[in-house]
Amino acid sequence: MPGETILVTGATGRIGRFVVTDLLERGYRVRATTSRTPESDDQRLEWRKVDLASDGDLGWLVEGCSGVIHLAAEMGKKDRMRALNEGGSGRLARAAEDKGVKAFCYTSSIAVYGSGRSAEISESSPVLSIDRDVASEYWALDYVREYGRTKLAGERALMRVANQMRCVVLRPAVVVDIGQIIGVRDWSLFKRMLASHRHSHHIYVGDVSDALIWAIEQGLAGRGEAGQVDIYNLAEDDRDMPRHIDFMRKAFAASGDRRYRVVSAPWLIDWLHDFLRFHTLPIRNPLWRMRFSSERLKGAGYRLKFGMAKAEQLALARLAKEARTGAQSDFAGQSRPV
Numbered sequence: 618m619p620g621e622t623i624l625v626t627g628a629t630g631r632i633g634r635f636v637v638t639d640l641l642e643r644g645y646r647v648r649a650t651t652s653r654t655p656e657s658d659d660q661r662l663e664w665r666k667v668d669l670a671s672d673g674d675l676g677w678l679v680e681g682c683s684g685v686i687h688l689a690a691e692m693g694k695k696d697r698m699r700a701l702n703e704g705g706s707g708r709l710a711r712a713a714e715d716k717g718v719k720a721f722c723y724t725s726s727i728a729v730y731g732s733g734r735s736a737e738i739s740e741s742s743p744v745l746s747i748d749r750d751v752a753s754e755y756w757a758l759d760y761v762r763e764y765g766r767t768k769l770a771g772e773r774a775l776m777r778v779a780n781q782m783r784c785v786v787l788r789p790a791v792v793v794d795i796g797q798i799i800g801v802r803d804w805s806l807f808k809r810m811l812a813s814h815r816h817s818h819h820i821y822v823g824d825v826s827d828a829l830i831w832a833i834e835q836g837l838a839g840r841g842e843a844g845q846v847d848i849y850n851l852a853e854d855d856r857d858m859p860r861h862i863d864f865m866r867k868a869f870a871a872s873g874d875r876r877y878r879v880v881s882a883p884w885l886i887d888w889l890h891d892f893l894r895f896h897t898l899p900i901r902n903p904l905w906r907m908r909f910s911s912e913r914l915k916g917a918g919y920r921l922k923f924g925m926a927k928a929e930q931l932a933l934a935r936l937a938k939e940a941r942t943g944a945q946s947d948f949a950g951q952s953r954p955v
Contacts, residue, residue: 619644623833624682624718626650626669626709627689632724632792635826636686637662643830648682650689669705670697675712684720684833685713690768695760702767707774714778720836721784722829723775727818727850727909728765729788731755732901739910740788740848744769756895756903772848780844783836789825790818790852790909798932801861802868802876811890813862813881815905820853821928824921831919849917852909853925864929872936 623640627633628649640647646661652668667678669689679685687709691701706723713721730738731745731754745754745766755762772786798819801809828851835841853859862881869877891903 620646621683621837622646622648622681624648624650624679624685624713626667626685626687628664629653630688631794632822632825632829633688635822636688636829639826639830648678650678669709670701672705673708675709676716679709679713679716679718682713682716682718684837685709685718685722686829686833687721687723688829690724690764690771692764693760695763698760698763698767699770702764703770703774706771707778710775710778710782710784714780714782718782719839720833721775721779721782722832722836723771723784723786724825724829725768725772725786725788725848726765727788727790727852728755728757728761729769729772730907730909731762731765732757732903733907734901736902736906737908737910738850740850740913747773752895753901756891756901772846776846779846783839783841783843784846785832785836786846786848787825787828787832787851788848788909789828790820790850790854792822792825793819793928794822795928795932795935798864798928799868799936801865802874806879809861809865809876809879810882811887812905813860813865813879814884814887815861816854816859816908817861817864818852818854818904818909819859819925819928820851821921821923821925823923823928824853825851827922828914828919835917847917849914849919850909850911851914852911853921854908854910856925859925864932867929867933868936871933872940874936874940 623645625633625636625647628637629651637647637649641659641661648663648665650665650667665678687706691697710721729744730742733742735742747766747770750762755765775784841847865877865879
């Protein structure tokens with residue numbers, strides 16, 4: 618609880634920055650890992666430099682910590698994914714168990730489901746094969762399939778180790794901050810047209826941070842069974858107007874930025890594009906047709922702190938401010954004496 622030390626791996630990443638700030642604001646002490654050492658004047662924040670893909674015994678890293686929020690993962694370099702996402706996760710979990718850590722939260726991904734045979738996905742839905750790459754299981758590039766498989770392998774590594782710790786695995790949907798919500802305007806025109814009809818699967822990074830801390834606090838409070846690994850999807854796929862085109866229309870109205878004004882391509886063209894890229898018959902669903910349920914997480918008592926409606930409001934407010942600032946700059950330029 619507040620005052621205790623929580624280890625946060627991947628602390629300089631998109632989610633990690635939010636988690637560290639949120640933990641400090643709630644009164645926790647934070648030990649944060651990174652491949653480089655940022656400066657900090659906060660005496661409650663301690664940085665540790667570590668390479669989870671190659672460092673062996675990690676007891677020194679978790680010593681004195683009550684909980685672990687494990688965010689660090691390799692997302693881009695295929696040849697490092699197995700070493701970090703599975704091997705590093707397993708060694709970290711082993712060290713945490715040996716050092717008496719009370720609660721462990723592992724951040725996985727909806728990528729573990731691949732392309733589902735059913736469009737409705739719950740925690741009990743089939744997942745990817747771990748021992749081999751089966752291209753037909755996931756309409757995605759090979760490194761994305763490897764990411765999904767190795768994140769799933771990290772989950773299994775935690776399950777093999779957990780004995781006394783109370784453990785939670787969160788499988789978040791597409792995590793976005795305000796800049797990334799706005800950033801759809803920077804996509805190519807082809808991508809904006811092709812993807813406009815798609816279900817965005819967005820989950821706000823502030824909600825992901827809040828859910829991770831909620832999970833840790835459940836474990837620190839002794840809720841749940843020792844040694845049990847609870848798995849939850851973290852998504853907001855049941856909200857109104859979740860498509861990219863829905864946000865782009867609102868963004869155009871708020872900003873006047875014509876990059877948000879696109880003609881939406883029919884879903885059949887999008888499906889054909891995927892088929893030509895991946896040569897996979899439609900016995901499975903591409904990601905944009907799938908829906909990820911968070912009913913199990915709601916049943917455990919968690920509710921989103923912000924929600925995508927609030928996140929989009931913040932994004933639209935920023936766009937409106939940008940538009941006003943741009944208009945004022947143009948007016949000042951036109952009024953400048955010569």
